[in-house]
Amino acid sequence: MQTTTITRMTAAGAPPKLSRFARWADRNFKWLLVAPAVLLILALSIYPLLFSLVVSFINYDFQVPGHAFVGLKNFSRVIFDPVARWSLFLTAWLSAVSVAIEFVLGLLVALTMVRSFPGRGVIMSILIVPLFISPVIVGQAWTLLLQRPFGPTNYILTQLLGQEVTIGWMTESPWLYFSLIIADVWQWTPFMFVILLAGLTAIPPNLYEAAELDGVSAWQAFWAITVPHLGPMIMLALTFRLLDAIRMFDTIFIMTGGGPGTQTYTASYYLYTVGFTQFHLSQATAGSWLFLIFTAFVVTLLVRRLLKTEPV
């Protein structure tokens, strides 16, 4: 529209005399607009990415002088480190379990909240509060609840069960995994709930009305109408949450410190420890690349599935 206007003005006999530079600028205006953003991305993303690739093939350790080329040594250190392998397994396991629970709970809450009832707005506001809390604070809050001897959890359980409960929620297996999962579920179930609720509200109500007229039960309607229509949103929510869950770090840092031993080392915690406690930066960088490859594999699978998912 803009170009048309200028052309017509020229045709009308009032041509603005544009300099050569102005004409060039006019032609390349779109590129000039995006150039700062592109340069910023190059400077802040591409360069560090390439630099990290270089670092993973050299010695970059604050305790060992020099930056000699070491080939694949940093990668082999990670691959043959049993702690790294365990942390990768734990990351996958914790993410899968947490996200599965969050999905089921989030769907149940969304199905409940999709209908209007008194106080719905207030309850919804309360439900999504955990989303706005920093994971570090969430970890600290759950530590205060669970940590002996000050946390009230064991006391409450003792009162409820009528016998003394002395569970080490953050030091004894399997309870420590339960603690980490419950903290994650408490914070991120609302995320699932919000996305799934948006999906549920987008399903045309006339489908349910028609189903009701045909005598379809609620359970059948759920499987025949809700699930297929919600499919893309489910995949979207699962993908986003999984991508976030495999970076699990904050709650572990606060609640268990990776312990006991290395029992709660996730991939992120492992990389943090190697890089920032032990100062083996090149090994941590190599580990990050391996972790990235693993993550990319999972993401590709999920995104392909997401793209294939079409509403019925």
Add this chain to the structure above:
Amino acid sequence: MNDRDRRDFQAGLEAEVDALLKGESTRRSFITRFGQMTGMLAASGPILGMMTDWAMAQQKLELADAASPLGQAQALALKASTEGPANGSAFRATEAAKKFPGVTINMTSEAGLQALDPRNFSGPMWEQLTGTKMNVVELSNPDQYSKAVAEHIASSGAYDVLDISPAWTPSLADGGVIAPLDDFIAKYMNMKDFEDFHPLYKSLPTYKGKIWGFFDDGDIFALYYRKDIFEDPKLMEAYQAKFNAKLEPPKTWAEYNQIAQFITDQMAPNVYGAGHFRKAGSPGNQFDFLQQFRANGGKLFGDDMKAGLVSDAGVATLTSMKASNAASIPGNNELDAVSLWAAFLTGKVAMIYSWPPTGRMAGNYSQSATAINFIPKSQIAGKVGYAVVPGNPEHAVGYNKALAADSANLEASYLFMQWVTSPEVSLARVMLPYALRDPYRISHYKSDLYGGLFPGAKEYLINLNNSANVGLLDPIMPGAQDYFLSLDRMCTAVWAGADPKASLETAAAEWNETTDRLGVDSQKAFYTEFLKLPGATAENTVEKLGLAVKL
């Protein structure tokens, strides 16, 4: 212009006018807004910078009530800097530093409480005395090492004075990150003041025959116990009857475990015999293991630099620590240093061993500062006794002030270091209620002003001195953090039920891998240097070397 052209022109004009009226972006309006936004961004940089500078600027000099012991110590520090004695290190440093007015000294400090002293007290006082500008750069503990190295690699000269863990000295010295102080010391320091450092700490910054900093934080572990419980006639009688021994502060780890279990059996759930900070990364495990392991005759490394952890001493140490855990407050293995303090201060635990602030908190002195009021008020003030940890207490971490080799103001920076660690100024600093810097000079231990800070402070100081006489140093060599991490993992795995012998083997394998990575010969050279320091082993403590300070 024909009719069609006129129609098209009119349509275009109307579209542009409509867009303008609707508030939609035209190229002109876009460019205008873009320009405004860029201008605002450009202006926001300096504005934010000014706000940050304002927020992070040195505070005004904070002085305590002149009649209080702290106020008197601060007045003495000021007097020593301005009036002398003329051969005092504080006075010499102050006078010499007047040659550098307007110079800015960038000093790293651990973020949080540690930075309050240079921000509120020593930094502003030095600025006032010399006209030097102080800029405190707050960093996390690992960053105090990594950023110093990174800035050195970049030759940025970003830092002048570095707060470093003593364990980092060899690698920072060999890496050229820090500079030796010997020439400056010879030029400026009164050597009598140098001799005032407790012998455990005096040699600590020495490496390969040179001095690479000034020690600045006496982090010695000590035993703090409830006198009212240990002096309870009924308990004393019961203990005598059961063990045919007097109930008194333990001198061996076997006694410690026995007493802890006895008190727990007698007084739980109101009071438990002991408590420890055993949470992963807390970092009590490594220090406790190191002190007991060496007191039990364990050697950290063999002649071939293979880890010496898998030994009778190693098994005995873990077995003893497990017995301590069993005799302790429920949740012992989940406690960190702060929650252990909370347990002790609220009267739930009869004995703990920890860093020196424990004594000041137990006397309710630290909590007088708002910065530290997250620690609960002491319910045991006046009831706390002090003793040396059984065997040999660990000097857990500590701090050195080191001179950054890339500093553009080496001399001015050195002078600040000399002044701030001088007897009079350092006394005022370790007396600050929010201080996490602990007494380390003989004059600190003898100070009547410090002894008047809270009831029992004199006994507290004597005990810190006695603890330092038999104290053990953390290994001062590259890879220390790797070795520590392996110990922490080993201990917490054992607390969770892993076999002690197998866990020792895993930790030893990790130690050997660390040593191999850093070079066996190189590590051996570092370890050999470390063994020369008083307090490196239980066989060459300050006391065994005949250097003990008697108060």
